[in-house]
Each structure stands twice: as C-alpha cells, then as structure tokens.
Amino acid sequence: MKPPCFIYLYDAAKTDKLEVGKIANYLKRKLGKARLIIRDDFLVHHLSRLPSSRKEERVDFLARKLADIRIRQINEREFSKPLPAEVEYEKRNLLNPESKAFGILYEGFKLAALLGRLVPKGELSLECCHIAFTNQLFGTWDQNNHRYHARVSIYSFPSLISTVGLVEAPAKPKEFYLRRQLGSDAIVLKEEFKGRFIDYEDPRLTEVMKGYLLQALFFHMTGDPFCKDENCRLYNAHWQEEVIHAQLETPHELCKSHQAILHSLLSFPP
Numbered sequence: 656m657k658p659p660c661f662i663y664l665y666d667a668a669k670t671d672k673l674e675v676g677k678i679a680n681y682l683k684r685k686l687g688k689a690r691l692i693i694r695d696d697f698l699v700h701h702l703s704r705l706p707s708s709r710k711e712e713r714v715d716f717l718a719r720k721l722a723d724i725r726i727r728q729i730n731e732r733e734f735s736k737p738l739p740a741e742v743e744y745e746k747r748n749l750l751n752p753e754s755k756a757f758g759i760l761y762e763g764f765k766l767a768a769l770l771g772r773l774v775p776k777g778e779l780s781l782e783c784c785h786i787a788f789t790n791q792l793f794g795t796w797d798q799n800n801h802r803y804h805a806r807v808s809i810y811s812f813p814s815l816i817s818t819v820g821l822v823e824a825p826a827k828p829k830e831f832y833l834r835r836q837l838g839s840d841a842i843v844l845k846e847e848f849k850g851r852f853i854d855y856e857d858p859r860l861t862e863v864m865k866g867y868l869l870q871a872l873f874f875h876m877t878g879d880p881f882c883k884d885e886n887c888r889l890y891n892a893h894w895q896e897e898v899i900h901a902q903l904e905t906p907h908e909l910c911k912s913h914q915a916i917l918h919s920l921l922s923f924p925p
C-alpha cells in the first residue's frame with residue numbers, strides 16, 4: 656500500500672466553519688507528494704459532467720435509489736419500498752442541491768456505494784482517494800443492540816464525512832441526557848454544557864475534521880481507519896468528549912505506531 660497520488664475533497668458541508676482549503680493545506684503538509692483537488696458537492700460535481708440526456712436518466716435512477724436506502728424505523732433493518740412522493744422529493748433535491756433538507760437518515764454504506772457509481776473510470780484506481788464532506792445524515796446497523804446509529808463518517812470508496820453527523824452521532828455527556836430527562840430545557844442545557852460537545856457552526860469544526868480526513872486516508876492506504884489509543888486522531892470516538900480530546904487536546908496528532916506507519920508509507924518510492 657502507498658499514499659494516493661490524487662486526493663479529491665468534495666465540499667458540500669455548506670458552512671463557512673468548515674474551511675476545506677485549510678484542510679487541504681494540512682494534508683499537503685502531511686503527505687508531501689499527493690495532489691489535492693477541491694471540488695463542489697459530490698453529486699453536483701459528478702452529475703454536471705454528464706451530457707443532459709444521460710443526466711436526466713441518472714437523476715431518475717439516483718432518486719429511486721436514494722429513496723430506497725432511507726432508514727424509516729431506527730430498529731428495523733429491512734428497507735421498505737418508497738412512495739412515489741419520496742422519489743419525487745429526492746429528484747427535486749438532486750435538481751436543486753441548494754434546497755437539500757435535513758432530517759433524513761440514509762444507510763451509510765449503501766449511500767457510499769451509490770455515490771461510488773458516479774466516479775468516472777479514470778478516477779477509480781487506488782491512486783485516487785475521494786473524500787466527500789456532506790451535511791447529509793447517515794447511519795449504520797448495530798448488531799449488538801439491533802438498531803441504526805447515526806455516524807460521523809463512512810470509510811469506503813468514496814469516504815463520506817458528515818458535519819451534521821459530527822454534531823448528532825457522538826453522545827453528549829451523560830449528565831446532559833439525565834438532566835434532559837428530568838425536564839431541563841434543551842437550549843439552557845446546551846449553554847450550560849457549551850464546549851463539551853461540537854455544535855452546529857462550531858468554530859472548532861475545521862480542526863476536528865482534519866482527524867476524520869486522516870482516518871479516511873488511513874482507510875485508503877491500509878484498510879484500517881481506527882486506533883485504540885484515545886490520544887490518537889484515529890481514535891474511533893463514540894462520545895463528544897472523546898472526539899474533543901482526540902482531535903483537539905492531545906500533544907501528538909498520531910500515536911507512535913501510526914506515526915511510524917505514516918512515515919513508512921511516505922518513504923515508499925512513487
């Protein structure tokens with residue numbers, strides 16, 4: 656395995672708190688030789704390459720498939736046949752990406768596989784790493800407690816990283832939920848617990864996302880995005896406070912073992 660020659664970053668997060676240019680410069684410093692290419696929203700970019708006749712057929716296909724992979728019940732693994740109105744809704748969003756609505760949870764690996772079908776042949780090799788930022792929420796099935804959980808990221812081809820997932824998926828401090836159950840107001844609680852979780856439009860978003868980019872790259876290069884060390888940026892955090900610790904508070908970005916892996920990968924001849 657060796658580092659990719661081209662890294663495509665897709666910016667659909669639609670928030671100025673995510674500075675993709677800064678993240679690209681950070682990766683350039685880490686990876687040296689790789690070329691970083693920043694693109695628009697993944698779907699917008701790849702649909703815009705198609706001639707209008709094929710685009711229409713592709714939009715219809717994607718709308719059907721997106722409606723298919725919606726998670727309707729958090730504790731039901733099976734997918735049901737979508738209603739025509741749901742397909743129409745997806746179609747409208749595909750044709751007007753600015754109107755993208757929140758609140759829908761897609762199955763993450765199916766979503767990544769669907770998006771991967773849009774990548775042209777010339778960009779399908781392991782030399783190309785595609786990482787898409789999105790404001791879409793996605794989840795995966797948890798075998799242990801038999802329900803879907805929202806996720807920050809899906810490491811696949813392409814890898815998907817959700818800014819909404821970063822806020823919604825890792826759990827806030829336990830006391831937050833306890834106080835909420837006891838009737839405390841959510842807005843008051845958010846103010847009280849401020850800083851202990853990543854919120855929407857959080858000024859720390861760019862810095863935190865650098866770690867998720869590293870996870871996507873390690874997945875691409877080694878097949879394993881995660882580390883067991885909670886002081887390493889590759890730590891698979893399930894709590895907001897673990898995210899903040901691993902991404903913002905540790906003295907070294909990567910643990911010794913991952914520093915060594917990165918070093919050996921970078922010394923590979925091109």
Ligand SMILES: [Zn+2]
Nearest residue numbers: 882887910913
């Ligand atoms: Zn590590």
